[in-house]
Amino acid sequence: MNDMGIAAPLAAAIRAKGYDSLTPVQEAVLAEGVAGRDALVSAQTGSGKTVAFGLAIAPEVLAGQDKLLYADQPLALIVAPTRELALQVKRELDWLYGAAGAQIASCVGGMDYRTEKRSLERGAHIVVGTPGRLRDHIERHSLDLSGIRAVVLDEADEMLDLGFAEDLEFILAAAPEERRTLMFSATVPKEIEKLAATFQRDALRIVAQGEQKQHGDIGYRAMSVAVRDREHAIFNTLRFYEAQTAIVFCKTRANVNHLFARMGNRGFQVVALSGELSQSERSHALQSLRDGRARVCIATDVAARGIDLPGLELVIHADLPSNSETLLHRSGRTGRAGKKGTSVLIVTPADFRKANRILQGAKVEAEWIKAPSAEEVQERDDMRLMEHATLTEAPGDETAMADALIGRFGAQNVAAAFVRLWREGRSAPEVLSDSLPPVAPAAPRVRGEFGPSVWFKISIGHTGRAEARWLLPKICDAGSIAKDSIGAIRVQQEVTYVQLAEAVASRFRDMTELDKDLMMERLAGEPTLERPERPAYGERPERAPRTERAPRPERAERPAYSPKPSRFVDEDSPAAPPRPERKPYAPRDDAAPRKPYAKREDGDRKPYAPREEGAKRPYTPRPDGERKPWAPREDGPKKPYAPRARAEDGERKPYVKREEGTERKPRWGAGDKTAAPRAAAYKSHGGADKPARAAGYKSHSADGEAPAKRTYAPKGDEARPYVKREGAPKAAGFKSHGAEGKKPYAPRTAKPAAPKTDARDTTKRFVPPKPKR
Template sequence: MIDMNVAAPLAQALEAKGYEALTAVQMAVLADGVEGRDLLVSAQTGSGKTVAFGLAIAPEILAGSDRLLYADKPIALVVAPTRELALQVKRELDWLYGVAGAQIASCVGGMDYRTEKRVLDRGTHIVVGTPGRLRDHIERGSLDLSFCRATVLDEADEMLDLGFAEDLEFILGAAPQDRRTLMFSATVPKEIETLARTFQRDAMRIIAKGETKQHADIEYRAMSVAARDREHAIFNTLRYYDAPTAIVFCKTRMNVTHLMARMTNRGFQAVALSGELSQQERTHALQSLRDGRARVCIATDVAARGIDLPGLELVIHADLPSNSDTLLHRSGRTGRAGAKGVSALIVPPAEAKKAQRLLAGAKVVAQWVKAPSAEEVQAKDDQRILEHPSLTEAVGDESAMVATLIERFGAEQTTAAFIRLWREGRSAPEVLSDSLPPPPASAPRERSEFGPSVWFTLTVGHSGRAEARWILPKICDGAGISKDGIGAIRVKEDVTYVQIAEPLAGRFGPQLELEAGLIMSRMEGEPSLDRPERAPRPVRDDRPAYKPKPSRVVEDEAIVAAPAPARKPYVKRDDAERKPYTPREDKPYAPRAAAERTPYAKRDDAERKPYAPREGAERKPYAKREDGDRKPYAPRDGAERKPYAKREDGPAGGAKFKSAGFKSFGGSADKPARAAGFKSHASEGTGYKPKAEGDRAEKRPYAPKGDDARPFTKGKPAGKPAGFKPAGDGKKPFARKSDAPARPRADAKDTSKRFVPPKGAKR
């Protein structure tokens, strides 16, 4: 019967879910005197913590009413370490507060931020999310916790391990100070107690009944296997127990991917779950396990907290966890709510001691067994066939087909076909090497207490850079034994002696090749491990007698007898000969007189003064000359040449006259200046050469002649210019093409100075 302290809508939801009684942790949070107080609750996994804090925060959410009204801002906040756990908490609260009409929103990484914001804008009563995404919503203003009455930290220790301490402080700082804070966790380390003292007020510590006895419904099995049989042992364990749902935990994402590929090849219905997958892929993987489309989940520790899957009866630790708390959380995925489960640890010989430490730290007792062999898996399959419910059911509509099969093939052949069909859908069992379980943990023993043993030799020594720490794991993996079965290891120059316990010596045989080139052979008797005495080095007579080097100190009596010169200690002198570290009386750093010192050398004569200007006028480099025939980079005073200057008169030597605006490429002194604004064809590059001075006075082609002058245009002329004389019988006047080269006139004067137009000139 449901406790009377439960609110009416929640009690109705529990009864509809099939709850007949509450668990220990659920009854503890509903006890008298707990309502309204901050809580620090610890309970083992699978004890119903999600429903427990859902019942605990009901007074703050419902406020005495059976039906919730519209909530503009959230009333309660639940923070979970992983996305899967946050979504699982939301599903639990959905049915728990469904009768009360609560609106619950999730804010987790990997989901669409805009969709979550729209849900928050429509109004929610409870928000469930991960620390990173919740802080993102708070910083962007889409989540307002000013009216939050209760805050729950689920699996608080895991959030601290994942590095969410700063995010938690930010989130709790955004909530009101008078809120109610509840912390739930399977374990309560010192870090959680410190966090509780910081953010809780007079918190009540609740330890659920059964916490001291860890996982009473879980059977722990430590399977000792050889290193090469690790994966085969996992396959046989899955086949032996044949659980409806199983989880295989790996240490890294790479191991998850590798094991996923191996299982898929063997026909296992498996899905992967790791941090590198998107949230949609992780959600689909968990949904496949809930729907029965997949039976094995290969995951990292991201699935070690809070994941609740139906029918999860087997947990396999393919890689041992890093600490005892992780071992408990991994194993807690099975044996939930009173169900039975198995937690199997795959332990190679090199990790046997680590497995014992983990089990001791978790305060659980495991049974050390061998991994299921191929014969045991086959026998388990045969037992399932005999116990299959289809064999005990009465024959129905299939009776006609049964009679046909028996008549055609016979009962024996039909039964054999049924067995083969049964085995075809399952992976064949793997053959494992024979390995003994390691002995239980014992106190450290002395070397002399090793017991009966057999000595072996290895074909490697100091010359091959062999070391005991390199040889030990190779022997363990090669023979499938633990390091407890190995005694002394003595590395010599070219060989190594190894002591093996007598019960395990048969595994090596007369000779065993550990790897290519490394052979381990059995000895008869014991080797001589005493170090031989070194023979004295031979004395060579051909070497000269040793003479010590003379001492650096000359021990001469005369010199020693002579009085040593007086030495003044490093003290301030009374006289003024030297005053270290004191300013000078004269002006320090003052320039010296010219006659006192000359640079680099004090010379009596002045024949040469280096690095000083010369007095003579022989050479003055890089100085402006006062006189001389040539002044570089300065305009000339003479009239010999005036580059780039307009000439006003006509000097001799073929100088050319130019007027304003006139452009020409050559000429002579007998050519007068052009009129202002005149452009010659020579200046335009057409190849035209002006006529002589006499002809120019009679006719000046292409010069303007009053108002009726025709401008120069391309193509057919519009009219006849003045003075135009047609040639021949009225043919077109001579005209040069734009691209035709210019030809000199036959009657031109001074042919030595013939004008050559520039290349590409146009008319």
């Protein structure tokens, strides 16, 4: 192998893998003038694109070194559309860069985020991942792309189909602008060219050898089957080819689950692969195919991109792909690395045109064949038995057992037992209906010319609400024919006549059951269709003469209307008064003069009419001078009490001190109350004198008269000086009452309040308050 400037560690890894030469796409990315430039590379699947971009980014990753050191930041980023493809790329780069000591980290959905974060923190030279998980790591600041030198977009067209355009823009915006961007794809539609113009600068367009001739190592087969034989044709195809590994592609997850259950019941070693499975389940399914524990994989288009399975020889399209690109990617799972493969399309009559359109768009030619019958499958199975390698090998240690078996049971019985054991491990072939390849499209015919045909009669017509669009699919399914083989459909009153091409009429018996209680009968010749003759344009058909009827009686001769008595009215109740006669309606004479309109003056207005009871008088504000004077309210029902809202601090009336000597305003209703007789001998209760008070107290003067009270005077800003008040002599013998060596006055400091306790005086008896009178 010519190194062509390949780094020494990578060249040694390729030789150790057993490759003697490079593929065309690998040689194209290593050509002169490609290094350091952006490129848009297209090559067929299975041509070694993964190793190709691994070699292409080597100058940016290795930078002339044979052994890589610890990397603070990743040097290269590879983005793949699916998890399986990203993990497969990681496995390929592991052995390619293993001798150089490169650390490869994967970031894919469905895996443990913490494990991926630790792998990035340990230092990764190359990061491989899916767009969604890569964006998640960037937003969480666990992936730093500031040191990226090269970015590879693998299967870029699939990423656009899956809706990752916004994620790609976010990822590439986080990478440096001076990076190198490479885009690899099996097909390059217009959307990919626009994407390349957006993300790349002066990109090279590299077309690897073999793109114009797509999948030269793959043989395409198209099988025309009836709708009812679709699944049986898949089973017989798997048994007929007996591939080491096969993939059956379905359109939806529900179809995958249904076919997985049907094939499992028939003894196929099968696994399923779809987007609803977890990543561990999907990885386990692929590993089962690689280990040989399973031989058939039923998958959606999630497995159509980049997955490489060793020994994959057969691809079956149970549901037709949506476009030509998907067909190429599905079929590209086989025929890889120079090996041969087969791609089979299961086509029902309704999908015949769609299959031709997809094959033409993919620029491949398919051989139209019929599905393998049960006899063909059995014949191929017996051929494999006769050509089995164990029959040609010389006897070894088992010679004694073989002689014992032949001596005891005979050679014929031993051979028959071997055949039964061979067939026991395989599902029995299915019996299919006589399904032929579709008729080649004929030349365009003039409308109305159908060619040789046979007429059939269906036992339903207008009375059974039959319609052509309802009968057409039933006829196609019953005979497994296309709608082009059906000519005229004439719905009559009781029956329907159908015209079928003579080439497909043999698929219907003389009496065929289309549905329950719906039979189709073959006619010997052309039916006579009776149609009513239509009149010529402009002529009116003659109507049948009307029968003579009795003259209609005049209104005066009709009996007068008398209402039927109601069953809810008592006959003994007095009858309702008769209705007054209405004034007969007389239309106004338009010729009679009408009263002329005259605008009414203010003085001619309608006089005032009293307002109805309960109606409110509209409010009209009155000027200040015309207000009604206040008058005291007469005795009567008072206005109900309504508590007044508490006024705010700013709305309260300011306090004004009452002058001395002025009498207080009597309380309301004080004169109406009758005061209870108070105890005499009390000054405050009407008595002349109050009892003598004990002498010797400051508040109880010796002469029995209370000292004069001080008048209240508000304090100013400065504190008023203390003046000792004259009073009764204090008791002697106390330091605070005049004893010698009395303590000079000092203002008492406030003592802290005693803590409150729950202890209560239980000796006091509760006295309820007296009721008010």
